[in-house]
Amino acid sequence: AQSVTQLDSQVPVFEEAPVELRCNYSSSVSVYLFWYVQYPNQGLQLLLKYLSGSTLVKGINGFEAEFNKSQTSFHLRKPSVHISDTAEYFCAVSVFSGNQFYFGTGTSLTVIP
């Protein structure tokens, strides 16, 4: 079975400061890894994904994430956040053989002016 743990439910950070949102996963099979963002009253939007190749993945809005297989982690980072980055962020995994996604419980990022 697969599971995803987002270690921080809420992360407050000052504008223009760096941020890291942590994600760990558990799986007995190989997985693909994703980060999604959800703005208030909206659905989820893909930020970035890791399928294979380079372990450092760059996404939209200046976000990047690094896949660490030995630590089963896929942490999301941004060097300088903006007010507009305030949103809920979800880490997710899917298995090679299927189309079912497993989501973490989300991290609420609040950017403080």
Next chain:
Amino acid sequence: KAGVTQTPRYLIKTRGQQVTLSCSPISGHRSVSWYQQTPGQGLQFLFEYFSETQRNKGNFPGRFSGRQFSNSRSEMNVSTLELGDSALYLCASSLRTSGGAGELFFGEGSRLTVL
């Protein structure tokens, strides 16, 4: 290209009633998945339909059901509503051509309140 469309966006029901939610996927997407989102549980997988067949099912009671039509549009139904069914129901479509590598495209959700 139009995105995933869910209707209705908001609805209020009372306990014991039933509800049907609709989802129109992105044109060309044949896979439709449904998720329940609540503050305490996050996103929980309900089921996935592909080519009118249910391919995967999450751990929900039989009161939750769905179907997919030949044009890939999907509906989900919840019967005998309970207070705990209050949630945001999200639909996501994908191409499903590369196993789990296919990106999910989400609609804005249907927010159900059960009184």
